[in-house]
Amino acid sequence: MVKASSQQPSVLIEIDSKSGFCFGVSRAVKLAESEMQKGSALASLGDIVHNDEEINRLKQMGMQSVSLSNAGAIQEDTVLFRAHGEPPSSYDAMRQAGKKVVDATCPVVLKLQQRVRDAWQQLRLEGGQLVIYGKQGHAEVIGLVGQTNGEALVVQTEFDLALIDKSKPTVLFAQTTMSYEGLERMEAAIRNQLVPGVAFHTHKTICAQVGNRVPHLKVFAANYDVIFFVGGEHSSNGKVLFTVCEKVNPRTFYISSLTDINENMLTPRPQKIGVCGATSTPQWLMEQVADKLRVMLGLA
Structure with missing residues (x-):
């Protein structure tokens, strides 16, 4: 452990005020907590958030994560649809299973689902095609493709x-x-590929709260000697934002739990430490990371 002596200067440790849960995830977690406080036996269709520490906290409160493929075996009477959203088939499956649905789909995603559905219906009349720039197999993308009866094309690269x-x-x-x-790169690539004169339109449907984190983190990471990025092991958003920080500040560490922190990360002793995280990172976990760093540096 790094110990502080009387000659060692104090260390500034700050948590990024714009990191942590986005609005949609925060809303979903609050809906889950509210439902369990009513005494409901609650199951989340898939992990409510890509962060094991937060999933374990909610599990201790009584929420289980379940799979749609095993819908018939869900014992809980109430099923929560997470912020990513679900395709129409998921609503049908829960209805057939006699489950109450707590729909925690992010309002931004819900609006996007409607826009995709409307555009697809119009394109069918025109003989056109609907393309989604996203990650194949991602829960949100599955929900969006479901609005088009599975006809939307998904492109990531x-x-x-x-x-x-x-x-x-x-x-x-x-x-x-x-x-x-x-x-922007995908839009340009598609435009260059289409036959000249073919109609092409782009809807810039990236969430501003999420999209704006990239330029913000570039500035944040540059202002500290060391960056501790807190994110789930399976968080794709976390890995992307971590890379943004690492490119600006090579002394950036990815932390999924307190046990990931070791004294080598604090050698040489930094003067300024920044703690930030993904859209799926709970505020309480970033605070615990900051507290542990204070203890390790002899500041608490």
């Missing part, structure tokens, strides 16, 4: 452009948590 018919009118949407830069 330029290698996926082979899926697109060059001669068809095309409308492009984006998963809400993708990057602005990535959407």
Whole structure:
């Protein structure tokens, strides 16, 4: 453990005020807590958030994570749909299973689902195609594709452009948590691929609260000697934002739990430490990381 002596200067440890749960995740967690406080036996359809520490906290309160493929075996009477959103088939499955649904779909995602559905219905009349820039298999993308009866094309890299018919009118949407830069690159690549004169329109549907974190974190990471990025082991958003910090500040460490922190990370002794996290990182966990760092540095 790094010990402080009387000659050692104090260390500034600050938590990024714009990190942590986005609005949609925060709302979903509050809905889950409220439902359990009523005494309801609650199951989340999939992990409510990509953070094991938060999942364990909610599990201790009584919430279980369940799979749609095992819907018939769900024992809980109430099922929560997480912020990512669900396709229409999930609502049908819960209705058939006789479950009460607490719909915690983020309002931004819910609006996007409606826009995708409306655009797809119009494109069917025009013989066009709907493209979603997003991560294949991601829960939000599954929900969006479900609005199109499974007909939407999902592209994540330029290698996926082979899926697109060059001669068809095309409308492009984006998963809400993708990057602005990535959407701009994909939009340009699709435009260059289509036959000249073919109608093409892009809906810039990235959530501003999430998208704006990239430029913010670039500034934040540059202002500290060491950055501790707190994120779940399986958080794709966390890995992306961590990379943003690491490119600016090579002395950036990815932390999923308090046990990941070791004294080598604090050698040489820093003067300024920044703590930040993903959209799925709870505030309480970032605070625990900051507290442990204070103890390790002899500040508490």
